[in-house]
Structures are given as structure tokens and as C-alpha cells.
Amino acid sequence: MAPERPRRRDARENAEKLRAAALEAFLATGLDAPLEAIARVAGVQVGTLYNHFGTREGLIDAVMPEVVAGRLQAVADAALARGTARDRLDTFVRLVVDLLEGEPALSDAIMQRYPEAGVLGDVCERNTGIVRELVRDAHRSGELSDSFSADDVISLIWLGGAAGRATPAHPGWRRVIDRAMASAWTAAGDSAPAL
């Protein structure tokens, strides 16, 4: 299952060119970018692409996990720098959804549009881990309503992914997501920011 490192130098170079082209294409238009175009940009035939990566999912797994992990790490870092559990969770969700709004590939990744891309799936899994922690803390501090579960937050983020990929785009969705999240806090620590 794991792709072996090519023995020949030209093959290694081709793989590298394919990775570069794939990354560019995926980030530009999403994980459903045509493989033929990727091969063309890499200066190679599609057959070569399939030789190296087997399937679209293989190619996705070869280039996306690193990028997605980086993005999520940055978001987690920014969130964890906040002072309260509520602020941490709120910041995390807001920044992740910001990502989904601008990057189709991120949406595809988060909503597991290609479930066979297991490595990418694992990276996104870590994301839900972070959410669970942040939710646990926000529950303990009493800021997050008990009726709002970690699964709810995960669903909310997934929904952002679905919206980010839907065409034609309907800009209003962001407000709805923000509102759903805003409704999650208890009256206690509430300073509801106006939408």
C-alpha cells in the first residue's frame, strides 16, 4: 500500500514534479482537480501519474496531509494562545471555518470527500481530537452549553466544508454557521458579539 521510493532518478524527479503540480492544482480548485491536467503540467503522461500514485487518493495522500496538518497546527496554536476555554474553542472554530471559506481543498479534506485517502483522513482525525479537548474544557468551565457536544462542533465544521464547496456559492452561509456557534455558550459568561 505504501508507495515505494523509485529506484531511478528520472522517476524520482517525475514523482516530484507530479507532487508539485498536484499540490498547486488541488489548492487552486480542490481535490477533484483533473489528473490529466496535473500530468500535463508535470510534463508527463497520465499513465506515469498512475504508476507512481496508483489512484487519485494516493496522490492526495502524497501531498495534502502535510499542508492540512500545517494549516490546522497554525489554527490550533492561535486558539491555544487564548485566555479562556470559550475563547479557545471559539477561535479554533472561527479560524478553521475561515480556512474552509478560502480553500476548496481544505473543505474536501475536512469533509472527507475522498475517504480512501487514509493518511489525509488521519490528519483530519487529529483535528477532531483537538475539538474534543477544547469542548471538554469549555464544558468544565461552564461556558459551553451541555447540550452542545463535541460532535455538534464537528458537524458544524463539516457543514462549513460542505458550504465552502457548494456551487454556486451563497455568501450568507457564514453568518448562519457563526450564529449556530454563538448559540452554544451559556448565559453565564456571555458577551454575545453582535452579528
Add this chain to the structure above:
Amino acid sequence: MAPERPRRRDARENAEKLRAAALEAFLATGLDAPLEAIARVAGVQVGTLYNHFGTREGLIDAVMPEVVAGRLQAVADAALARGTARDRLDTFVRLVVDLLEGEPALSDAIMQRYPEAGVLGDVCERNTGIVRELVRDAHRSGELSDSFSADDVISLIWLGGAAGRATPAHPGWRRVIDRAMASAWTAAGDSAPAL
């Protein structure tokens, strides 16, 4: 632009068979159902389909408006039977989203996935008209928060459409949508139903 009624009987029959097949396919799998399959079921070549309807959007316009109008009418009727402005709006939204959950074609219609299907677009436009009325009433009665606009409700419904079409499906999205809607009411007339 308007498709003329065929002069020959066989042509009229073919058009009818095509409409029937299209309706079935659209309802089963969404407005992106393959036109080849529709033609095959109708016992005709694709060329004939294009002769009659010109484009996919033409075919959509030929079969969907009636169905969608019917569904929305039923929902509107059920909603208007309710006793309070809040209940009317709430019921309307809930029932529309129920529709989106089960019928891919409805999602495609509501989110205007094929903007060129103008007749269908008009039908859905009426939908937003209803929303605006219900929202106006709910604002006047003081039950709906002022910060929640008709556009917000429309976006919320659109979001349901996007979620209903996204694959692989993530069942949790419904709760998020319901929650967003639940957060729209003022404390005044509130008997928040537990999620």
C-alpha cells in the same frame, strides 16, 4: 426559448417518455443525473433528448417546477396552519429542511445549482417570498430576534441544501441547522425545545 409543442404524435410521445424518465432520475439521484441514462430509459437516443429540450436546464425546467412548487406549497400550507408567527416560520423552515434531507433534487433546486433553469429558479424565488413574509410577521410579533433577517433564514435553508448534497453524508448537520434556527427566537416567547 420556450420549447414548442411537437407537431407529430411520436415526437409528443417521446417528449413525454423523456419527461417521465427525467423526473424519475432527477428525484432518485439529483439534477445531475446522466442524460444518457434518461434517454436510454425513455427508449430514445440522446440526440432526441437534446432536440426536445435543448439543454439539461431545459429538461429540468420541463419537469421540476411542478414538483418543487407542489412540495413547497404543501410545506407552506402546513406552516400557515400554525397559530403563531413563530410557529409558522419554525414549521416552514423545519419542513423545508426535511425535504432537503431526503430529496437531492430539492437541494439542487433550492441552492440553484443550475442557474440557467430559470423557470425552476422562479419557483424557488416564490419560496424566498414566503420566507420574507413569515419573517416579517415573526419580527412584528417580537418573537424573532431583530438580528435574524430574512436573508439569514434563506441562507440557512441554502445551507441545508448544500449539506444535503454533500458526499459522503454527515448526519450531524441537521442538528446544527436546527440549532441555528433555534437561536433565532427572542427570550420573550421562548420555550426552547431541547435538542
Add this chain to the structure above:
DNA sequence: AATTAAATTGAGGCTGTCTCAAATTAAGCT
């Protein structure tokens, strides 16, 4: 330089969209 294994090619099969010249066929007229 010859051998061998690795890698690439590009054509071909598949599904799908959409078009159009040629062949077919229903309708209307005598």
C-alpha cells in the same frame, strides 16, 4: 558495451456532454 530491470508511453476502453448531416417517418394533399 551489453544486459536487465525500472519506468514511460500512448492508445484504447469506459462514461459522460453536446452537435449535426443523413436517414427515417408521420402528416397532409390529391
Add this chain to the structure above:
DNA sequence: AGCTTAATTTGAGACAGCCTCAATTTAATT
């Protein structure tokens, strides 16, 4: 009933995708 004509259907063909594989090319090794 046959003839004519105009309406309609056909099916092949051009195009974009996905994916495969036998034949060929090419880098590495001896």
C-alpha cells in the same frame, strides 16, 4: 392509396474525464 414534404430521429463524432496495460524506451549495473 400513393406522393410529397417537413418534422423528427438517429448514430457517429468531437471533446473531456478516468483508468489500464502491452509495447517501448531509458537509466542503472556489470
